[in-house]
Amino acid sequence: xxxxxxxxxxxxxxxxxxxxxxxxxxxxxxxxxxxxxxxxxxxxxxxxxxxxxxxxxxxxxxxxxxxxxxxxxxxxxxxxxxxxxxxxxxxxxxxxxxxxxxxxxxxxxxxxxxxxxxxxxxxxxxxxxxxxxxxxxxxxxxxxxxxxxxxxxxxxxxxxxxxxxxxxxxxxxxxxxxxxxxxxxxxxxxxxxxxx
Amino acid sequence: xxxxxxxxxxxxxxxxxxxxxxxxxxxxxxxxxxxxxxxxxxxxxxxxxxxxxxxxxxxxxxxxxxxxxxxxxxxxxxxxxxxxxxxxxxxxxxxxxxxxxxxxxxxxxxxxxxxxxxxxxxxxxxxxxxxxxxxxxxxxxxxxxxxxxxxxxxxxxxxxxxxxxxxxxxxxxxxxxxxxxxxxxxxxxxxxxxxxxxxxxxxxxxxxxxxxxxxxxxxxxxxxxx
Numbered sequence: 001x002x003x004x005x006x007x008x009x010x011x012x013x014x015x016x017x018x019x020x021x022x023x024x025x026x027x028x029x030x031x032x033x034x035x036x037x038x039x040x041x042x043x044x045x046x047x048x049x050x051x052x053x054x055x056x057x058x059x060x061x062x063x064x065x066x067x068x069x070x071x072x073x074x075x076x077x078x079x080x081x082x083x084x085x086x087x088x089x090x091x092x093x094x095x096x097x098x099x100x101x102x103x104x105x106x107x108x109x110x111x112x113x114x115x116x117x118x119x120x121x122x123x124x125x126x127x128x129x130x131x132x133x134x135x136x137x138x139x140x141x142x143x144x145x146x147x148x149x150x151x152x153x154x155x156x157x158x159x160x161x162x163x164x165x166x167x168x169x170x171x172x173x174x175x176x177x178x179x180x181x182x183x184x185x186x187x188x189x190x191x192x193x194x195x196x
Numbered sequence: 197x198x199x200x201x202x203x204x205x206x207x208x209x210x211x212x213x214x215x216x217x218x219x220x221x222x223x224x225x226x227x228x229x230x231x232x233x234x235x236x237x238x239x240x241x242x243x244x245x246x247x248x249x250x251x252x253x254x255x256x257x258x259x260x261x262x263x264x265x266x267x268x269x270x271x272x273x274x275x276x277x278x279x280x281x282x283x284x285x286x287x288x289x290x291x292x293x294x295x296x297x298x299x300x301x302x303x304x305x306x307x308x309x310x311x312x313x314x315x316x317x318x319x320x321x322x323x324x325x326x327x328x329x330x331x332x333x334x335x336x337x338x339x340x341x342x343x344x345x346x347x348x349x350x351x352x353x354x355x356x357x358x359x360x361x362x363x364x365x366x367x368x369x370x371x372x373x374x375x376x377x378x379x380x381x382x383x384x385x386x387x388x389x390x391x392x393x394x395x396x397x398x399x400x401x402x403x404x405x406x407x408x409x410x411x412x413x414x415x416x417x418x419x420x421x422x
Contacts, residue, residue, distance in 0.1 A: 034240040041260035048257040
């Protein structure tokens with residue numbers, strides 16, 4: 001307090017606390033870091049360390065093609081692994097896996113937009129096709145009922161739509177096209193004969 | 197000898213003091229500041245660990261789930277009760293505001309960890325926790341208040357981590373041809389508790405959150421000199 005001020009020397013006047021030590025500053029910095037980390041996790045809800053890196057690369061605009069391909073690969077691999085695991089349980093809820101495939105398709109579509117040249121675009125299309133194939137096949141199996149059940153025509157229609165999207169990709173391989181056409185034929189048969 | 201910085205509540209002291217009321221407050225000492233920092237650090241650690249889930253299925257390697265409105269309200273209620281019983285120290289000035297935010301968030305996160313997933317069981321336990329707050333506030337002495345909080349936490353943990361998973365694993369029914377008993381059993385079970393299994397490491401994370409909360413209580417247990 002300035003000399004000559006009316007409250008100078010009063011015992012109740014506030015005294016400045018000692019300055020923080022370097023260790024205390026480090027503690028406050030750690031608290032700020034923890035708080036920012038919690039806020040980041042709560043707002044952006046990342047779900048995978050690789051996903052965090054891919055999102056950073058996509059947001060920063062650094063090699064967006066490869067980041068989108070990596071994220072698509074990660075989601076596709078997890079979804080197909082889940083499909084294999086859930087084969088034993090017919091009543092398994094696969095909505096999470098379908099969402100994963102939708103996100104993988106979005107990432108491959110982004111990779112196509114970011115592709116430089118024919119080769120990169122074809123790589124993205126081949127992966128995008130595999131997503132559509134896995135998704136369409138899963139919906140076909142889910143929509144086809146037992147012999148005593150009626151087929152789920154809405155689910156089969158969605159499967160057929162995905163098969164069409166896969167067949168519309170111009171630069172897929174001949175083997176892929178043949179595989180998808182076989183699947184599309186099976187879906188059409190199930191739609192025509194809903195109880196068989 | 198009386199502490200010259202201690203607030204004097206007597207009317208005479210108030211009348212004779214030349215300082216305006218805001219200047220008569222005890223300044224934040226370095227000890228209080230450091231105690232507030234240590235408490236906040238443990239509470240932030242508890243919030244971070246308590247919010248992390250490790251789902252057993254799906255593509256999420258981890259996910260951070262903040263507390264909901266039920267856990268948030270229970271957190272506010274218990275911070276009020278515990279500060280009323282002298283169990284938690286809130287300090288003064290900006291330290292008080294800081295600690296209040298961290299205590300409420302961490303207490304709410306502890307309730308997120310201890311309460312079972314949404315369903316009728318959670319409704320019953322949330323009401324029970326609110327009643328437990330009334331028991332805690334009626335206790336003489338902070339040791340007894342902490343003991344009752346501990347009893348409530350153990351009860352909730354047993355239900356959340358032992359009873360609910362066992363109920364979830366043993367209440368399935370098979371699908372027999374056209375009779376979809378399994379789907380009916382799932383729907384009926386989720387009316388009571390929408391159990392989502394987690395990987396075993398999630399329990400270690402959540403236990404770490406509870407340890408962080410207990411350490412926050414411990415570092416501020418000794419009262420600062422008023």
